[in-house]
Amino acid sequence: MSSRSLVERSPRARDERVVSGTRTDIQALRAVAVSLVLVYHLWPNRLTGGFTGVDVFFVISGFLITSHLLGRPPRTGRDLAGFWSRRIRRLLPASLLVLAVTLVASRLVAPETQWAATAKQAGAAALYVVNWLLASDAVDYLAAENAPSPVQHFWSLSVEEQFYIGWPLLILVLVALASRLRRSPTAVVALGLGAVVAASFAYSVHETVTEPARAYFVTPTRVWELGVGGLLAVLVGRHGFGRGRSVEAVAWSATARVVLAWAGLAAIVWTGFAYTGATPFPGWQAAVPVLGAAAVIAANAPAATGSPAGMMALRPVQWLGDVSYSVYLWHWPIIVLLPYATGSALGTLDKLAILASSLVLAGLTKRYVEDRFRAPEWGRPLRKPYLLGVAGMAVVVAMAAVQLAEVDRKEAEARDALAAAVATDDPCFGAAALTPGSDCPRTTEGPVVPAPAQALKDKSDAYEEVSGGKDCWSSAPRFPMTVCEFGDPEAETSIALAGNSHAGQWLPALQEIARTRGWRITTYLASQCALAETDQEFDATAKTERCSSWGRRVTRRLVSEGYDMVVYTNRISVPAVGKDIAGSQDAYRRGYESVLATVRSSGVPVTVIRDTPASGDMIPDCLAANDGDLTRCSGSRSEWEPAEPVVDAVSDLDDRGIVLADLNDRICRPDRCDGAVGGVVVYFDRSHLTATYARTLAPALEGPLRKALARG
Known part of the structure; x- marks a missing residue:
């Protein structure tokens, strides 16, 4: 003007x-x-x-x-x-x-x-x-x-x-x-x-x-x-x-x-x-x-x-x-x-x-x-x-x-390439490349599957789909009670998956196991809000209060619904009130202990999955920009792997009905974490597993799940 x-x-x-x-x-x-x-x-x-x-x-x-x-x-x-x-x-x-x-x-x-x-x-x-x-x-x-x-x-x-x-x-x-x-x-x-x-x-x-x-x-x-x-x-x-x-x-x-x-x-x-x-x-x-x-x-x-x-x-x-x-x-x-x-x-x-x-x-x-x-x-x-x-x-x-039309065309080609890669039953595909004793080469150059642009959308059904016409996520600012079901609705074994977005990333692996085991999976998932008896400092006080309320309501449901097992994991993306992330570890440890102890009081066995490593960069963007040298999209495991107070919480509770599943050795090598493993893109953003990679982790996850069920 x-x-x-x-x-x-x-x-x-x-x-x-x-x-x-x-x-x-x-x-x-x-x-x-x-x-x-x-x-x-x-x-x-x-x-x-x-x-x-x-x-x-x-x-x-x-x-x-x-x-x-x-x-x-x-x-x-x-x-x-x-x-x-x-x-x-x-x-x-x-x-x-x-x-x-x-x-x-x-x-x-x-x-x-x-x-x-x-x-x-x-x-x-x-x-x-x-x-x-x-x-x-x-x-x-x-x-x-x-x-x-x-x-x-x-x-x-x-x-x-x-x-x-x-x-x-x-x-x-x-x-x-x-x-x-x-x-x-x-x-x-x-x-x-x-x-x-x-x-x-x-x-x-x-x-x-x-x-x-x-x-x-x-x-x-x-x-x-x-x-x-x-x-x-x-x-x-x-x-x-x-x-x-x-x-x-x-x-x-x-x-x-x-x-x-x-x-x-x-x-x-x-x-x-x-x-x-x-x-x-x-x-x-x-x-x-x-x-x-x-x-x-x-x-x-x-x-x-x-x-x-x-x-x-x-x-x-x-x-x-x-x-x-x-x-x-x-x-x-x-x-x-x-x-x-x-x-x-x-x-x-x-x-x-x-x-x-x-x-x-x-x-x-x-x-x-x-x-x-x-x-x-x-x-x-x-x-x-x-x-x-x-x-x-x-x-x-x-x-x-x-x-957008060009992107759609490339995505269609990428889906075909992914389907072909999955169908080969390659023993070095995805997480299998990090199986102890395997002699699989490191993925250092493209192409990878899913293609980086498709990887952005290669997400768990918990993120992308709805079940029974319902959104599967409880989100700010209200954090309502939201429940979705996957797998066999008539199954005799009923599993609950509970936590925030890093719990949702495990749904593809659970679905792979559920298909062969005949399980039903019920999700209790929230965006950012960790399932912990911890006051979490969001950018608005009302969100903090409603996140805590959501956690209490979900914990009561996990106790009262008669599940055969609860699968539990979270990412700490919001600090405890009055703390920064680094200073929130003890508050989260106590909060995790409270939730796990309450669930175990009903006799329900729990599999706790240790949180996964996280990069500071958008992995698909990095892979797309460095197709000839994918090692530029890697980082030190000590930097990528988060501090995980739930490990201490499980140790402190010392309850044989709680099984800790640490699968990070199937995501990272001893000293480095890569953006692509076994020819598969590991993350669809900075920290969440692609659905494809999560599925390749199913064999490693099944053992801890069966152990927990046996102890129920």
Whole structure:
């Protein structure tokens, strides 16, 4: 949105507006905002709260858009069409260009494991709904571990575009209401916008407390930030409602405005250094950068002693503000894709190159794309921008669809290859390669099965399927009681599988055994929440309480349902309250002991599976990028194998009805853990076993299970 101020020409010229000059303070504020984001993405440890630059952009957009709308209030559908056509010409050409280039670049340099996610997000970004897709992934524990896509920064642009659709409609309704009630349109609009801002702020605070991962992306939690800018436009642009509004400053002395401008800038910069990824956001914490940005705009810093106006008016600052939109568009795809192109993590020179290339591309895009499409001839006739916008969106969506079609084709080929590999009965296939006494070669190069892109989806039925129309996972924030059944429903032997996501990964192995033994398997699984009498510190207090409640209810069911055996395992992914992961071991040991002792009090035997090793990297991505040297996707066993307090819990209880199954020797060699073993991809993400590899562990798991049953 242009930051050029609009002034009233005459009382009769209701629809005429002229440019009186550039709001250098707003251009400078844009420069500050994009600098915060850019530095944060390149050096996140240096500017831990730089993400607040997006919130500054929201306030600016809300202010300028509302100023335009109040200067020429929409009264008819044609008014709205004209407003939206200007938005299309301003925003879509550059954003669609970046999306198209990013899709091509991703296909060329990113591993094939990234193609599908990038295509889906690019298609959603072209339609300006990607923030909702990211919100869904953010609350999906497994999807949350995916590598960042090169277009995920479009979430904020999606929020703005959705705002641009709804906000004019709201103002149109409020203006019409003021006319019907014969009230001041300024008062009615201010009250209406204020009500929306208050409701959105309240929802943002609530959602940030209850589901912060989702709250970060969804539109309702962010509308108030843009709305604050809109309210500011009503308050400081009081003159000539509907006659070309004058964008003014607060009616304070020059000294007071200078102080206000500095205070606003200080608040913004302070959040850049003081906030971190652990700061609950947006919620009320977003009010600091939002009000800081509003203060700078309201002050419209005058040219007075000690004013930041001189610094703001510097040519480099103004230029950066002018190209800030394109800088925002270009910088993130380069950050994400460059490591794939170079084969190494970003170094200082890489980051400086990204900084320079982002500025160069932004300058070119501003001149040859943004400015060109804002020319009046691209807006006439009125349908022209809409036709071009739809065509551009269709091109990007079609490119994404083509990419997804290629992924589907490759997955079909990978499924055939996997079926053929399984059918060979290779004695060195998967975990069998690590059988004591075997002489199987180490898997050091591809191809592997499932193919890395397919491995992302090669998950236990507990993750992917539903049983009886029910989701098999108990998830935050409510953690309901969720039960699924697998295997023979008429089986005489009934097994319960209980724990969090690292319990779910063992279902394929249990299903293999159940098919030959005639067992029925009932699952009690939760996302992240470990089945332990331990208070686990989630990102919201309500989640902690409900996780504990879920654990108590599941433990009672394990005791009361008459199972022949319970299979029990967890991953510690959430620290105990008041602790970090390393300091939570003793709390979990006691929590595991409590659950195991309660289950054993009913006479039910328990097989406890030691937790599996975990890599710090996305294994399928690594394998896809290093097909010729898969050893680059390995790590020290001492680093991958987690501390496991359940081992101590079993030892402390010293109960022969509890059998410990430690299968990590069938996942790792004595000193190293690999991303692929026996030609099979071990993990579908950083820590969860692929269904294929889990099935190859069935022979090793069957012994401990039969031992536990015999002791029941």
